Amino acid sequence: SFGDGWSYRWNPETYAGAGYAVVMIDFHGSTGYGQGFTDAISQHWGDRPLEDLKKGWAAAQQKYGFLDGQNACALGASYGGYMINWIAGNWSDGFKCLVNHDGVFDTFGMGYSTEELWFTEWEYGGTPWANPEGYQKFNPANHVENWKTPMLVVQGDRDFRIPTAQGLSTFTALQRRGIDSRLIVFPNENHWVLKPANSLQWHDEVFGWLNKYLAPAR
Template identity: 40%
Template sequence: TGPVPDGLGGVYLLDQSISQPPEVVRVSVDGGTPQRVTHVNDDALARLELGKVEERWFTGARGDEVQMYVVYPPGFDEADEWPLVHMIHGGPHNSFGDMWHWRWNYHAFAAAGYVVPLVNFHGSSSFGHEFCRCIQGAWGDHPYTDIMAATDLLAAEPWVDEDKMAVTGGSYGGYLVGWIGTQTDRFKSIVAHAAVTNQGSMYGTDVTVGLARARGAELWVDRAAVDRWSPSHHYDDYVTPTLVIHGERDYRVPVGQGLELYGVLKAKGVDARLVYYPDENHWILTPQNSIHWYDEVLGWLDRYLG
């Protein structure tokens, strides 16, 4: 929602952060401290204990500096060891900002006892055109390097239990966690929501414009370039237990993508679970399904990290 002039020399804006749901504030065009107008979430927040949020930078792919937020569990104590759960954003050209997320709520994961890194890997927006476009044609390259570098940095902390780490993501984030599963057994668990798993069959998506640029080529022009970064062509070493989630009405990443990942893992004898929503699309939006989604995801993580 954009700024709304009040006709009296001020504008109304939405103010939010990772730890604060959106509230309306009024800002004078002459400057000064924003004045809070609404208090919709105050009572609910007063009943919650949220962990601290920290911004960190590290050296990632190409020697570039990469930003991440780290959301800590409530009651975090450096004297203890904590499991780590990456949340990986979609797009891939989205980014993690200091803003509230209703669906993939970082504090909901942290409240379950996890240290939660939010990495703005190469391909994320807000860090310049070159940083954003450099993953075109190589979706699994620099972002994978960045996630591994962030993992190395945090795993070196005495308060991270390196034997209890997981990766979660949806859409492109689902792609990247699937790619991670083909490249390493470092993580004990994966959650792949609406995951792109077979680049060659993504012509069933509702957005075909730009596919060649994202994948490196059209399928009929250079099949090898498409397959190079497609998880479906690298399943040999995939051994990580995986929760696969998909909505039947997902036209952005057709449901067959998730069903393929689940089917391959079951055929390989890898522990896998399929959660299938016949009435949902790319997002899980209805209240009852959203509650069920969190139960499934957090239950799966607890099964392997608890």
């Protein structure tokens, strides 16, 4: 659920303040609708939330006439960054650009590299060797052949939850596919953006990417 909070990274008001409309979909896995709804994302990373996002985005456009569905960008971090990679391969016509912060690229590799082992084993139904199919079912790395949307990739080099290799792999896939892409690495940040100066740079980079693809032609 989205509360009345503030951070150095995701603040919807900053996008609205920059002149963009903001749509946030409270998809499967969120809190606030009962424990069953929260647990429903386990072993369903790529299907239920993606369906929610597609339906929510369509409903928002139908309800709010000022939204321009043909001129939109999708952004996400952590699991949201995973979803950006998943969107790149499974909803490739949905957006003009993408922004991925500390996102999962290879769910199978995550099972061996993250410091949060309990998390991957819960989300993918066991260990990588005991249930490899659970790790590969919704693995963004298996759909890179469908990627075509420009993407900004941001990575904290002290992130041990979603290690740097995941961000580098995402960027390598984009570059090898010939897709317009940019990589920003913060050597002194972990899974978050915690330093004010880095937050300023983060916002400059993100808004620069949005403006590049979404700003009206002059």
